[in-house]
Amino acid sequence: MPDPIASNKPWQEVAASLQAHRDATIAAVRTPLPPLPSSIPRNTMGLAAQLLTGDEVAITETAPEALLSQLSAGKLSSTAVTSAFLRRAALAQAATNCITELLPERALARAQELDAHLVLKGTPVGPLHGLPISVKEHVTMGGGLKTNAGFCAWAEHEGPNALILNYLWDAGAVFYARTTQPQTLMHLETSNNIYGASVNPFNTALTCGGSSGGEGALVGFRGSCLGIGTDIGGSIRSPAANQGLWGLRPSAHRLPNTGTTSTMMGEEQIVPVIGPISTSLEGVKVFTKTLIDQRPWLKQPDLIPIGWRDDVQWLKKNDKGAKKLKIGILSDDGVVRPHPPVLRAINEVVDKLKGVDGVEIVEWKPYKHDLAWDVIARLYFCDAGREELQAMEASGEPPRPLTKFIIHENSHVPKQAYTAPEIWKFTRDRDSYRTQYAEHWNSTGGADGSDMVDVILCPVGPGAAPPLDQSKYWGYTSQWNLLDYPALVFPVRCTPPHLVLPICI
Template sequence: MATPVVAASGSWEQIGAKKREALMSSIPQEWRIPAGLLPPVTQDDVTDWPDTSGWFTPDELAITSLTASELVAKLASGEFKSEDVAKAFCKRAAAAHQLTNCLSETCFDRAIATARARDEHLARTGKLVGPLHGLPISLKDNFNLKGLDATVGFSSHVGDAAKSDSALAELLESAGAVFYVKTNVPTAMMIAETVNNVFGRTLNPKHRQTTSGGSSGGESALIAMRGSPLGVGSDIGGSLRIPAACTGLFTLRPSAGRFPVRHTRSGMPGQEAVQSVNGPMARSLTDIEFYSKSVVDERPWLRDPRCVPLPWQPVELPTKLKIAVMWHDGMVQPTPPVIRALRVTVDKLRDAGHEIVEWDPVDQKEGVVLLGRMFVADGGTAIRKELERTGEPFRPEMLAYETATELGTYDMWRLQSERTEFQNRYLDRWNSAGIDAILCPTIPFNTVKSGSFKHGKLSGWRQGTVTVAVLTLDKVAYTGVFNVLDYSSLSFATGLTVDKNIDTLDSAYEALGDVCKAVNEEYDADMMDGLPISLQLVARRLEEEKVLAMGKLVLEALSSNT
């Protein structure tokens, strides 16, 4: 089944209620968890529930336990039928939604029909449709799929079903992919936690009192529940990397122009001072590289004029990398588990023979303030106009957009000139240091309690004779600067987990400011105990191949026993 189309009539509350009901009704009865098998609401970690509930068959568990690369190999050999794989992931995605509220749309009928066509093609020709033959891929809500909504968290977009697929969806399907679900996002995709007035809040399946991040938080929750072997999200300030870090996954934030964005829905259409990009999220770095190469090998520049005609290139890394470590961003000290993960990674890299140097965070504050100013340059008008269509209120997390002052054209041009000069200075610093990458936190914590992104913190910024309110974006400062720079960035799971007996606030800790103090005081070692810890590796613009290759070396160093 597919999510029934709901007409956007009535109050925003009524529209949301009808849409939620339609989404649930699209899940067949046989994929609805029996009441007696549902884990109690007090059960925080539900990631093992599919294995222990007895509700899934051994074959379904075997299929959904595999990574994307493993699945593709078994589908190509004929060991697995695409239809069986599709049905297994449809059921597991349905379960994930019932436990975490991670979906926004389903298209189960389309998935099964596509999968059958894959099986018939292979049986008839002996050939694969493409490198992604039969692989279920989940998509973030903003990717258009024909006949489905792309609400991006607005009640006003409910019932506005897409007339055709996005360019990326067309490319992936032509390469053999099977689409079956789309995933939840925050309002306008501009909150670092996944919550909106249509579908509500998505929870982290590893600890349902914590957030799965945003704005690709529906994807991260679904993949962490193994309801998807590989998903695609988008990133304008950390929207891939933050949710990946919150749930211990891998993701690549590519530079603009590497992957197609044509015919996707934006929460702020026309905002191009900092470009939104899309990329993969998965449980392994191998899957991230496999997806990225597969997309580029399909020559996306023939489908989207914004794509750079840059084929995928093998990378020869120096035997000894020069990596700059940024211990903090000058504004917020990471919480104890993230600091420990950084120290362990740095020590392991040194032991492996790589050169480690310090990276001065002197430019980070300017970069994140630039990002905030560009986000609210329209005075929040794009978001406000969309909300006004149904009378939907601003969520409290979007206070900065609600209270912002619009810039004129001249001031916007000046702002973009500042951005370009910032990019120039950062590149000159990078080249002068002679580094291959920056290693730093993805976020200053591993994750946080759900609902912690209560308000966009505001600060005054003098623009000509007007003081405008902008987001300081303390939660996204580690990621957002690299959006301003358009650098290739990898968020990776270190394999380390929070240990409440070790990861306690150091007695020598000194706050870098009020925000730093608040972040570290809110850290709850008992709640975070056992949850994964991620870090970020950053290369220069359009160095996707290099950052992935360097990521492999970092993981090799982390897995060594020396």
């Protein structure tokens, strides 16, 4: 956590200054956007076709794997791709308020360098050659940039690159956009006192989710095809879900997450993770594989040295030797029943899966998900929220509504910081729950461990994207942080501008 920097300016002036900086970086994007319509429609997804060139629309609506293939073959220049995403990101800001700054100068310099490399050497620098990648702002970016992580008091904080950025850079990435996050990073929405609220490009009356909501809105708007989020309770998955995107919350200790800027650094009862949000599954895959292939455990020692595994036989074989996948359907966690559209989407997926050879569908009974929330919520703010409160007090900024909800009004947040014996007790509670859930999972198979459920299919939240400041039920995502299971979000119906109904696997 950075030391709060005392400022003589009121927090409103700090915010205004950061907004002005953001606007200036957007104004530096060439060619400037044409004038926006006097009234931006609630569903902003038609704006790009009106205001960008046909080439720009085509590029930004291409899946990352297809872009990478063309970039590495020299069929598309990184300069052209970066320029297109810069302009669409500028438009995304106008539509959804998802950007903290664009980086046109350094991004285009980088793109040109990569283009020159390809011409000169004939080979791409790495598997992400020339691809623009957007970055949640608290994933610290060095080289003179500042990182506020959603707090006015941290406006002047500078730090070196988060480790993940160095790996992506070495693989050929272009960093061109930094995106919003909420005050405290502990909302399932994206609202802070610096930039206000980020909203959903499919319906600006609704939230883009959070805390990686700037990424959600930007990638949802197709102002990015691949971005970096972080997740300790749903922060990658909620934005992926609310915009109908792909998002991966990897297990803890898998992808390099050191060097970010936030409160609660050193807390490890519930480990925050880093992962991708993308318009395609291949985007998620190339991001993850590129990092793992660079053996990040050599530089971040808590990462587990398991290489990328293409050779694992994930599927069991049935009696006839055919592959078989057993899917447990968790449509209702027993605490908050999902809205009918979510249940309809689940049923739709199940109906399709039932027709797939080798797939077996079974019901997944929830196991004490109410207890799970008690266990994880007690572990989130073991310092009584002191670091968050201090960061707000340092500038005098008020708590946002969902900050009040998760800290001030949360009965799981103690009055005083917990001491070692209390933390150990709650850690034992966590381990006990994890063990019980493992037994629950093991019980889906035979006594010898055979024929267990392979994967759980469940909602990412109880409904589609909610109106602002209403995202108060974390249970459908925080459940898997508590258990530290990897979770992939995928879109079910992603035909904008209609309802987006994602499922978490």
